[in-house]
Amino acid sequence: MRVLAQVAMVMNLDKCIGCHTCSVTCKQTWSNRTGVEYAWFNNVETKPGVGYPRRYEDQQRWKGGWMLDKRGRLVLRSGGRVKRLLSLFANPDLPSIEDYYEPVTYDYDNLVGAPAGPDIPVARPRSVLTGRPTAITWGANWEDGLGGAPEHAGGDPNLSGEWARKVKFEFEQTFLFHLPRLCEHCLNPACVSACPSGAMYKRTEDGIVLVDQDRCRGWRMCVTACPYKKVYVNHATGKAEKCTFCFPRIEAGQPTVCSETCVGRLRYLGLLLYDADRVGEAAATADEQDLLDAQRGVFLDPNDPEVAAAARESGIPEDWLAAARRSPVYDLVCRYKVALPLHPEYRTLPMVWYVPPLSPVLDAVTGAGGDQNDPDHVFAAVTRLRIPLEYLAELFTAGDTDVVAGVLMKLTALRSHMRSSTLGEEADESALAAVGLTAGEAEDLHRLLAVAKYADRYVVPAAHKEDAAALSAIENRCPVETTGDPQPRKVMLGIPTLRRASDGGRA
């Protein structure tokens, strides 16, 4: 057993109102630079919808993630080592900028600089790639709130099954929820495995997957290999960039920017201990629908004395172990099992998990004339109304509707129990028992999901360094120059001095 720790995230989708605050603050922090205008390290998609970049979940087309070959071995879907090197000169599976969108700016100067005249001056959009006026025809969130869904949403790769033919994008019959996405910081990252230069790596201390900007040579294989399309090419520097899980903040014991600024307070950050020796085996699980359990099997119980001993053996400090025991992520993922990974069938063992939304089912209950607050109605809907369930199963359980139904029933029972106890009605514990919760556990889970405070949602131990002050200092500059500006300027980023000054021996 080789115990490693990872700072992981869970998002409670029922609480996401699609305000995009996470995306905007992330962009302001990390990607408001020339070359990554089109890149959103964090984006929020409306589901059903084609996503960003368009149809990124269609792995037949984009060849992301891993698959099992005929002999059951785990291989990258984009091909083996030789094939990858042969496609260095032109990568056939790289999305083009049109698959994201053409980034624009506006003629703001025209608003104040236009000569006096009878018409109000307008700020016209201008492509930042060509500098010419352009029409805005797509964006990172073009389908917000199902906008244009009758036209586009049928292109959602998750709507490929037989059942999907019945999905109607008529206003009265549809369902929607928002899906915030960032890099999954996978246990078995396909991007790292596909990097010809060895520039991408997973940090042993906290599991964050990063691109070494000094080693990246711009071969762009990571973009293809990532099934979530969360590695981006900076077209100005020719290097790969991605979500850093705000490592300078994490190292200082602070939550990521997207978590910190989340208006709905739906994000949770905490440690998960995992057995690095079992990652490969779990990712190669034969049946896609067993991948969820296989991944949970890689996670280790921090309260287990044997695990703690092994963790100390591999150098995990005591306060990290303590943080792992208080981890809200461990509770949601392993103890209550209400959180699910996004597309486990990609076999990357993603580490950003989601509590699936109950709202599509509740909407369906109301639509069918039922009572949302009656758990029997909701239970009936969960078992009978296949469409939202099938859809959620495509996203979170490789199509296993029983697992999604189990989680939704748990949430329904919890909802009904807390409703009756809050209203002073007689609590009916039979519903709780049916989903395997005691009243005490229900209270605990309710606290975690509904009222958890900042310190309960974000349990991030500071990095173990004696010079922790330097870690959080915003002193040095990132070597990410913007090109194309007449005067190349350096951009201030929160990169600690230590990373550049003392990394003489790159391990």
Place this chain on the structure above:
Amino acid sequence: MNAPLTLSATATASSTDLLLWTAFPYICLAVFVVGHVWRYRQDQFGWTSRTSQLLEHRWLRWGSPLFHLGAFAVIAGHVVGLAVPATWTEAAGISEHAYHTAAVALGSVAGVAMVTGLGMLCARRLLARRIRLTTDRSDKLLFPLLSLTVLLGFSATAVHNVFGGGYDYRETVSVWFRGVFTLHPQPEAISGAPLLFQLHALSACLLFAAWPFTRLVHVWSAPVGYLVRPYLVYRRRAGTPPVPKPAVGAGSSSGSRRAA
């Protein structure tokens, strides 16, 4: 084997020949070496192929593989033609005629592929506005210089060896080339070569001098190590001790770790 030529020609090498075929190549090689050392130490961040596939992929899809694969073959041909003396191939039983027939045949295919590919890459750089705007100063030097070198070499072969009577560069240009690297420069060996060969050699020298300051440095990063390295890469955070200290007495050692 080249002694008589060396003796007779050293006396006749003019100062222009010395400048063009001895001083200039050595200056270019020095810039090549020192430039690479400097760039590698100073500019790891800029050391990249500068991919632009994201912005334009239709021309690149054909142009880039044609150019690169053609270039590999052309470089291999140059290695054989310049570095291997004619006497060696003759000793191996390959006649002069057979050698040149094969060289012209294989070289033509490789050359056409490389010229076509480079033409497409240049065309996309000029015609696709997005790509033109990302073209920086080093590209504005590299693309014309590379095109010039390739076209001069291509036309030298075409004029003299494909359509012309045949010119045996292995007795002149190759001798000069090997002389440069064996530190026995023989400027007179190339001074009588046809103009196209001479110009090709000079522009190639310039290309080598420009090499470290352009995107050509990505050639040295060809990721062959990828074939043998493990898929997953773990790294420790910069600044942390490379090996975790063995925790003997669990509780106490973790306390000391903090102070260590």
